[in-house]
Amino acid sequence: xRPQINTEIAITYxxxxxxxxxxxxxxxxxxxxxxxxxxxxxxxxxxxxxxQSFNNTPHIRLYNESKIADTHLxxxxxxxxxxxxxxxxxxxxxxxxxxxxxxxxEMIKKMGDVTDITPQVTxxxxxxxxxxxxxxxxxxxxxxxxSKMFDVQSNMVTGDLHDVDKINNGILVGxxxxxxxxxxxxxxxxxxxxxxxxxxxxxxGIFSTTVLQTDISKSYANIAQxxxxxxxxxxxxxxxxxxxxxxxNAPNIAKDIEKITGxxxxxxxxxxxxxxxxxxxxxxxxNSVIGVIxxxxxxxxxxxxxxxxxxxxxxxxxxxxxxFGSGSVTSIFLQQAIYxxxxxxxxxxxxxxxxxxxxxxxxxxxxxxxxxPMSFYPPHYIEAVCFAVATTIAAGFFPARKASxxxxxxxxxx
Amino acid sequence: MEAIALKAENINKEFHxxxxxxxxxxxxxxxxxxxxxxxxxxxxxxxxxxxxxLSTMDTDYKGxxxxxxxxxxGYTLNNLARIRNSSIGxxxxxxxxxxxxxxxxxxMIPALKLGKxxxxxxxxxxxxxxxxxxxxxxxxxxxxxxxGGQQQRVAIARALINEPAIIMCDEPTGxxxxxxxxxxxxxxxxxxxxxxQTIIAVTHDEDFAKKSDRIIEMADGAITSxx
Numbered sequence: 124x125r126p127q128i129n130t131e132i133a134i135t136y137x138x139x140x141x142x143x144x145x146x147x148x149x150x151x152x153x154x155x156x157x158x159x160x161x162x163x164x165x166x167x168x169x170x171x172x173x174x175q176s177f178n179n180t181p182h183i184r185l186y187n188e189s190k191i192a193d194t195h196l197x198x199x200x201x202x203x204x205x206x207x208x209x210x211x212x213x214x215x216x217x218x219x220x221x222x223x224x225x226x227x228x229e230m231i232k233k234m235g236d237v238t239d240i241t242p243q244v245t246x247x248x249x250x251x252x253x254x255x256x257x258x259x260x261x262x263x264x265x266x267x268x269x270s271k272m273f274d275v276q277s278n279m280v281t282g283d284l285h286d287v288d289k290i291n292n293g294i295l296v297g298x299x300x301x302x303x304x305x306x307x308x309x310x311x312x313x314x315x316x317x318x319x320x321x322x323x324x325x326x327x328g329i330f331s332t333t334v335l336q337t338d339i340s341k342s343y344a345n346i347a348q349x350x351x352x353x354x355x356x357x358x359x360x361x362x363x364x365x366x367x368x369x370x371x372n373a374p375n376i377a378k379d380i381e382k383i384t385g386x387x388x389x390x391x392x393x394x395x396x397x398x399x400x401x402x403x404x405x406x407x408x409x410n411s412v413i414g415v416i417x418x419x420x421x422x423x424x425x426x427x428x429x430x431x432x433x434x435x436x437x438x439x440x441x442x443x444x445x446x447f448g449s450g451s452v453t454s455i456f457l458q459q460a461i462y463x464x465x466x467x468x469x470x471x472x473x474x475x476x477x478x479x480x481x482x483x484x485x486x487x488x489x490x491x492x493x494x495x496p497m498s499f500y501p502p503h504y505i506e507a508v509c510f511a512v513a514t515t516i517a518a519g520f521f522p523a524r525k526a527s528x529x530x531x532x533x534x535x536x537x
Numbered sequence: 538m539e540a541i542a543l544k545a546e547n548i549n550k551e552f553h554x555x556x557x558x559x560x561x562x563x564x565x566x567x568x569x570x571x572x573x574x575x576x577x578x579x580x581x582x583x584x585x586x587x588x589x590x591l592s593t594m595d596t597d598y599k600g601x602x603x604x605x606x607x608x609x610x611g612y613t614l615n616n617l618a619r620i621r622n623s624s625i626g627x628x629x630x631x632x633x634x635x636x637x638x639x640x641x642x643x644x645m646i647p648a649l650k651l652g653k654x655x656x657x658x659x660x661x662x663x664x665x666x667x668x669x670x671x672x673x674x675x676x677x678x679x680x681x682x683x684x685g686g687q688q689q690r691v692a693i694a695r696a697l698i699n700e701p702a703i704i705m706c707d708e709p710t711g712x713x714x715x716x717x718x719x720x721x722x723x724x725x726x727x728x729x730x731x732x733x734q735t736i737i738a739v740t741h742d743e744d745f746a747k748k749s750d751r752i753i754e755m756a757d758g759a760i761t762s763x764x
Contacts, residue, residue: 451650
């Protein structure tokens with residue numbers, strides 16, 4: 124099918140001023156490609172940091188929060204209207220484990236949306252080798268489940284993480300601890316709990332995260348060993364770690380879990396407030412940069428169309444004289460803007476993709492980060508095109524309306 | 538009784554800038570179908586202004602205008618554009634082609650806008666009109682590349698493409714030599730005789746005017762002779 128006459132005129136005008144059209148389209152292209160590049164970079168880094176945080180933090184952590192003593196016992200006892208004041212309240216000493224943890228886990232599993240769930244016993248300990256003591260935290264875990272939830276494997280320096288389950292008294296220590304105590308795989312280390320019990324454990328592996336604080340304090344051992352170390356029974360569990368299908372929905376699920384179990388359920392957003400704040404700040408910076416780029420591109424189109432209209436004013440008058448209504452004239456000039464927008468957007472998509480791809484191959488090599496994290500997220504490309512077309516329509520609208528208002532008589536008569 | 542192609546009733550028009558000045562005073566006349574009318578008068582007598590009022594492009598007037606028996610005074614601008622597209626052809630003093638398009642496309646544009654015929658029919662018809670005016674060899678050249686006389690003839694071809702009932706000309710032969718003037722005149726004559734089209738031409742060219750069916754003379758914004 125042949126294009127409509129308005130379209131044909133619009134295209135002829137564009138192609139008869141190739142240079143100007145090209146410059147206007149370049150403006151849009153620049154906007155679109157920068158939009159894609161920046162969005163990809165931001166989403167890439169955000170995803171990376173989110174993923175990093177999920178390496179240490181589960182989507183939801185269920186634990187027993189120690190409470191400050193309050194007056195509810197007094198209220199229950201003195202059922203009168205007197206004001207009860209508790210002077211100098213202290214933390215209530217409770218059994219800091221979760222009651223009936225396996226029952227809780229069954230209950231939570233039934234809620235649906237839960238992909239992984241694993242118990243953990245955390246204990247503050249000293250790692251002792253010779254005369255040197257290092258304090259830290261030992262995580263008693265079921266390593267099979269733990270490594271499914273968190274990418275422990277990728278942090279491993281030496282040893283096999285599954286030996287924690289296989290070898291009696293096996294322990295996986297952070298690289299910082301290993302360095303301080305001069306530990307190697309196969310060495311023994313004394314682990315002493317705050318309760319006074321101590322246990323000799325064998326180093327089966329060494330891991331290194333990007334976080335120094337973790338590396339100099341954290342270790343993994345089998346959950347049963349840590350229960351033994353603390354002198355507790357097999358039902359002693361301090362934390363239940365839960366991963367859900369959609370981690371963005373974790374805060375809502377956490378609230379439900381809190382309601383059902385009565386324990387504190389902390390979601391990853393709460394645990395990583397600073398991360399979220401950084402995301403927001405980056406989003407603001409990014410959006411203002413993109414906004415400026417698109418604004419400049421829009422002004423480019425506006426200028427070029429305005430110039431065209433001054434140049435073509437006699438032709439507009441002729442078109443109107445030969446029967447083109449104001450709607451047709453608007454359409455002719457608006458279409459020019461839209462084609463400039465589409466041309467710029469299409470090239471911009473390719474350039475944006477190319478730029479993103481190129482940058483994603485730049486070697487960084489900091490910590491576990493090898494390459495710059497870039498995301499290739501299709502909605503960014505769709506958004507970029509929508510923004511580009513919307514900007515060009517907005518930029519083309521006013522010149523087009525001006526063209527449609529040209530009075531043919533005054534132009535033709537001169 | 539012969540059909541009326543165009544009827545003007547008590548048309549008055551004033552310019553307000555810089556001072557109010559009456560350019561058209563109580564203009565009333567009729568043009569019959571297939572009539573060839575020339576409007577003559579001195580520069581500034583308002584004949585071009587009258588033509589633009591008759592053409593429906595200028596809507597700032599008092600009085601009534603009928604085209605093909607339809608009263609068009611008070612129509613919206615877009616409706617008037619549609620009427621111009623289908624029923625009125627224009628030939629301007631300066632050719633006013635679209636320079637980025639080929640001559641053929643220039644001729645075709647009003648018909649493509651009207652959209653009553655297929656593209657190939659319009660193309661054939663445009664060729665035919667160009668041939669009639671002796672510029673078919675220029676058909677595929679850009680309009681900007683033609684000489685003034687050739688452009689004028691292409692412009693006439695464009696005015697004819699939709700086979701309008703009325704063709705309005707503002708100094709149609711202003712830029713043509715005597716041979717081409719005769720040529721254009723013969724074409725106009727043929728259009729009125731063979732195709733029943735009505736021609737209203739504003740002209741300075743007395744020879745041209747004398748050969749037309751009727752001369753309307755104007756002076757100081759009023760008609761002095763209906764011919």
